[in-house]
Amino acid sequence: MAFENLTERLSKAMKNLTGRGRVSEEDLRATMREIRLALLEADVNYDTVKKFVANVREKASGADILEGLNPAQQVVKIVNDELTTTMGEEAAPLNKSPKIPTIIMMAGLQGAGKTTTVAKLAFKLKKEENARPLLIAADVYRPAAIDQLEILGRDLEIPVFQLGTAVNPREIVRQGLAKAAENKNDYVFIDTAGRLQIDDVLMQELKDVAEIAHPDEILLTVDAMTGQNAAETAKGFSAALDLTGVVLTKLDGDTRGGAALSIRDVTGKPIKFVGQGEKPTDLDVFYPDRMASRILG
Numbered sequence: 355m356a357f358e359n360l361t362e363r364l365s366k367a368m369k370n371l372t373g374r375g376r377v378s379e380e381d382l383r384a385t386m387r388e389i390r391l392a393l394l395e396a397d398v399n400y401d402t403v404k405k406f407v408a409n410v411r412e413k414a415s416g417a418d419i420l421e422g423l424n425p426a427q428q429v430v431k432i433v434n435d436e437l438t439t440t441m442g443e444e445a446a447p448l449n450k451s452p453k454i455p456t457i458i459m460m461a462g463l464q465g466a467g468k469t470t471t472v473a474k475l476a477f478k479l480k481k482e483e484n485a486r487p488l489l490i491a492a493d494v495y496r497p498a499a500i501d502q503l504e505i506l507g508r509d510l511e512i513p514v515f516q517l518g519t520a521v522n523p524r525e526i527v528r529q530g531l532a533k534a535a536e537n538k539n540d541y542v543f544i545d546t547a548g549r550l551q552i553d554d555v556l557m558q559e560l561k562d563v564a565e566i567a568h569p570d571e572i573l574l575t576v577d578a579m580t581g582q583n584a585a586e587t588a589k590g591f592s593a594a595l596d597l598t599g600v601v602l603t604k605l606d607g608d609t610r611g612g613a614a615l616s617i618r619d620v621t622g623k624p625i626k627f628v629g630q631g632e633k634p635t636d637l638d639v640f641y642p643d644r645m646a647s648r649i650l651g
């Protein structure tokens with residue numbers, strides 16, 4: 355289960371306060387120490403943890419809270435609110451173009467779940483809005499990526515545009531967009547190449563694709579299981595590309611929670627969706643408040 359360690363640690367930290375009519379500054383300090391350790395162990399970014407703890411401490415200390423009714427409950431609420439704020443407060447909806455098609459460019463490191471996410475998101479829109487998406491296969495370095503998209507498209511009955519691996523991504527995107535205009539597709543997804551790590555060649559290619567496509571969304575997929583590295587990756591991509599949001603994948607396998615808690619703070623970009631499994635239906639809108647409740651157990 356996602357976040358189980360963090361949930362357990364936080365609940366233990368806050369148990370120290372429950373049942374007490376009065377909570378002293380010293381009790382609060384001890385609890386904050388535990389919360390800080392729980393977050394660091396969950397692999398949350400160090401600066402994010404520092405800010406988090408300072409904000410909670412500031413809101414919780416003082417006579418109103420500590421000597422008021424149910425101080426423990428109030429501290430839990432403050433922690434809950436701060437978790438929500440750290441993760442972005444509100445759900446961030448997909449940017450849609452006023453005229454069709456809405457163009458969604460996907461970026462991410464190899465293996466992060468980019469191709470799977472393209473299919474999941476296109477399928478979600480097809481189901482929920484009766485949308486007619488077109489998927490453009492622009493990862494020309496991994497022939498398997500094109501095949502993978504073709505297979506997913508066939509299974510989900512979503513058309514895929516591809517020109518194999520011999521044509522450059524800019525040309526594929528140009529022709530793919532022309533095809534979408536001809537077919538009046540309302541959404542276009544561009545599956546771009548990934549690499550094992552960020553490099554200049556990759557970034558230049560993504561910039562070129564973005565320049566041609568003028569996407570309404572540039573969504574970065576990052577793997578939640580990489581913890582705060584996911585946030586660092588997002589920061590790296592964000593420096594080169596005008597990212598509009600992040601899709602956090604593999605949350606089903608993430609027992610720590612560091613990525614979900616760090617990304618928004620480290621990059622300033624909202625997490626828009628979370629992948630919670632390998633099936634096409636395993637993609638959900640990211641709600642910071644619900645995630646905060648889930649983390650608190």
Ligand code: GDP
Pocket residue numbers: 462463464465466467468469470471499502548575603604605606607628629630631632636
């Ligand atoms: P890409 O290289 O970024 O295009 O990555 P892929 O889309 O090929 O995904 C890499 C692997 O991660 C595949 O085996 C996917 O099934 C798996 N994957 C993607 N998203 C999720 C997710 O949310 N949960 C789980 N458990 N696996 C996922």
